[in-house]
Amino acid sequence: MRRLARVALVVAAVLLASPAQAADRSDLLIHHLLDLDQQALFGDDYTPLAEMEAWGELYAAAREEAVADDSADRRGIKTFMLIGWIARQRADFGTIEGFNTDFKALFDARPNDVLAALADTEFMLPEMCRYLAGFFFFEDADPDKRQGFVDANTHRMERHLGEAGQAACLDAFWAVKS
Amino acid sequence: MASYEITVRRNGAAGKLEFTGGGVSVNTTCWWDANHVIVAGEYPSWRTRMNSKKDSVTKEKRPGIWLGKNVPYGDGSKTSDGIFIHEGTGPSWSDGCVVLKRDEMMKMWNAIIPDGTANVLVKVVDGAGA
Numbered sequence: 406m407r408r409l410a411r412v413a414l415v416v417a418a419v420l421l422a423s424p425a426q427a428a429d430r431s432d433l434l435i436h437h438l439l440d441l442d443q444q445a446l447f448g449d450d451y452t453p454l455a456e457m458e459a460w461g462e463l464y465a466a467a468r469e470e471a472v473a474d475d476s477a478d479r480r481g482i483k484t485f486m487l488i489g490w491i492a493r494q495r496a497d498f499g500t501i502e503g504f505n506t507d508f509k510a511l512f513d514a515r516p517n518d519v520l521a522a523l524a525d526t527e528f529m530l531p532e533m534c535r536y537l538a539g540f541f542f543f544e545d546a547d548p549d550k551r552q553g554f555v556d557a558n559t560h561r562m563e564r565h566l567g568e569a570g571q572a573a574c575l576d577a578f579w580a581v582k583s
Numbered sequence: 584m585a586s587y588e589i590t591v592r593r594n595g596a597a598g599k600l601e602f603t604g605g606g607v608s609v610n611t612t613c614w615w616d617a618n619h620v621i622v623a624g625e626y627p628s629w630r631t632r633m634n635s636k637k638d639s640v641t642k643e644k645r646p647g648i649w650l651g652k653n654v655p656y657g658d659g660s661k662t663s664d665g666i667f668i669h670e671g672t673g674p675s676w677s678d679g680c681v682v683l684k685r686d687e688m689m690k691m692w693n694a695i696i697p698d699g700t701a702n703v704l705v706k707v708v709d710g711a712g713a
Contacts, residue, residue, distance in 0.1 A: 499649075501678045
């Protein structure tokens with residue numbers, strides 16, 4: 406329950422890209438996370454396909470905003486990570502497959518910002534580190550490159566996450582075997 | 584009643600995807616993630632595109648067949664709203680979706696008209712003779 410409260414606070418805090426967007430995004434995220442009936446969000450326009458497409462559009466927009474995020478609290482990065490976290494909780498395999506690749510790309514482009522965002526949102530740390538490991542087993546990636554990735558980033562993991570956070574991340578990372 | 588049918592015949596670690604429609608026939612190897620196996624059954628599905636992945640050739644949104652909401656997997660106690668059929672070259676391209684080589688995927692996808700409606704029935708069956 407405490408974990409879910411932290412999730413809810415993150416959702417409430419980071420989605421204020423603009424007032425008009427905030428309500429839609431918050432609604433979609435909460436409804437998707439909690440598997441709530443979304444018909445009321447769409448009114449007469451509801452179809453299961455519309456629901457799926459709205460989630461996909463949210464994902465795509467959040468991905469772009471994360472890449473360009475220059476906010477003081479890294480809300481764009483945090484929002485994108487939250488979507489990946491929700492996808493895992495909800496077994497949303499299509500989103501998970503996209504996040505496998507996109508989160509690694511974001512990390513490679515902005516490792517310090519991603520780690521700083523993770524330091525603020527500890528509940529997502531294990532899952533995000535599992536995603537980073539999962540990248541190396543996905544599509545045509547090479548699992549043998551995991552050690553090189555860890556070696557290149559372990560110092561900044563400790564700087565941003567602290568020893569305990571670094572250890573938790575690496576435990577989650579190396580637990581991924583496929 | 585669906586206008587098109589896609590049959591995924593599973594036999595061990597891989598399977599065959601069969602489709603006939605719009606003057607096109609597809610009978611090709613398909614793969615999936617062994618940790619997230621769809622429960623055998625019939626699923627009304629939609630021709631669509633995925634916002635989360637890009638087509639490996641055109642870089643547009645990846646063409647896919649969406650199996651709809653609440654698709655059971657594993658022992659059937661859990662469901663997913665995010666299972667697609669899409670391009671891939673082996674099981675490593677899947678974290679729960681069904682994948683097949685792009686050429687065959689596009690042959691099938693282009694033959695399904697129109698999109699935006701659940702006019703595809705995806706049948707998932709187990710066993711070589713199923």
